[in-house]
Amino acid sequence: MLSIGEFSKICEVSTKTLRYYDEIGLITPDEINPENGYRYYSIGQLKKMLLINRLKSYHFSLEEIKAVMEMEEDQAEEKLxxxxxRKKRDIQDKLLALEHTLKQMSSDILNLEKGIPIMSYIDKIEVQLVETRPLNILYVRQMMNSGGYIAGYGKYFNDIYGKIATEKLTMLGTPMTIYHSPEFNPAGNDTEFAIPVEESVKGTRDFPGGLCAMSVLKGPYSELTSVYAKLREWVENESYELVRSPYEVYITDPNQCAVQEEIVTEVYFPVKKK
Known part of the structure; x- marks a missing residue:
């Protein structure tokens, strides 16, 4: 048996953390001396603690690690x-985002060294006035919190694609997202995921066409806020006003793009002249 001090030293985990893990049922001492309360761990628990440390290094939460520890033995390896x-994909996505951030920082540094203002790139974003046609869209409308969009895009668009395949519907365009909330709320935003289809069935609705200020983003979705800022500025400067919710049309599938710079997104602001 190992004392809590020996166990913490070998596994490089503080005794305070070990006591907390005991409280939440993640890893409990094999023996507690009833007279003095000293905690002892078995040699066999070293592997369990090292697994916990490894999963933490993979950015698993303590709740996720506990779920792994409680898996049925015959399913544990497959589920793990x-x-x-899933964690690997999450980390790869974060790496791509960090790589883009580094490229952006390098570009900003070069521009500043040349005397070019850091936000001058917004002036290069082009805005067009276009007339869009009415569409028939198959849609799912949900309240989405700020942290749920990535998972939401996958789930709800997959649901829509599934219905299109099951009911043998004819797609007439690429996926789109309509943002109905009048202001941003981290707790939840009224969001509609949709794909244009030919047939009118349960779950479809008319989506009106009309005059729109439109801009095209070629790059990662993290840059969309700049496009929205430019469009809003253009609408104000050109004496237009918004008449309906803004929306995005995803021209490319991000899963099919080798680099984020190849992603193409169109942003539309339905407008009318003041």
């Missing part, structure tokens, strides 16, 4: 492999 693959 699935969980690791």
């Amino acid at each position: 492999c699935s969980a690791l693959n």
Whole structure:
């Protein structure tokens, strides 16, 4: 048996953390001396603690780690492999985002060294006035919190694609998202995921066409806020006003793009002259 001090030293985990893990049922001492309360861990628990440390290094939360520890033995390896693959994809997405951030920082540094203002790139965003046609869209409308969009895009668009396949509907365009909330709310925003289809069935609705200020983003979705800022500025300067909710049309599938710079998104602001 190992004392809590020996166990913490070998595994490089503080005794305070070990006591907390005991409280939440993540890893409990094999023995507690009833007279003095000293905690002892078995040699066999070293592997369990090292697994906890490894999963933490993979950015698993304590709740996720506890779920892994409580898996049925006959399913544990398969479920752990699935969980690791999800975390791997998450980390790859974060790496791509960090790579883009580094490129952006390098570009900003070069521009500043040349005397070019850091926000001058917004002036290069082009805005067009276009007339859009009415559409028939198959849609799912949900309240989405700020942290749920990535998962939401996958889930709800997959649901729509599934219905299109099941009911053998004819797609007439690429996926789009309509943002109905009048202001941003981290707790939840009224969001509609949709794909244009030919047939009018349950779950479809008319989406009106009309005059729109439109801009095209070629790059990662993180840059969309700049496009929205430019469009709003253009609408104000050109004496137009918004008449309906803004929306995005995804021209490319991000899963099919080798680099984020290849992603193409169109942003539309329905407008009318003041």
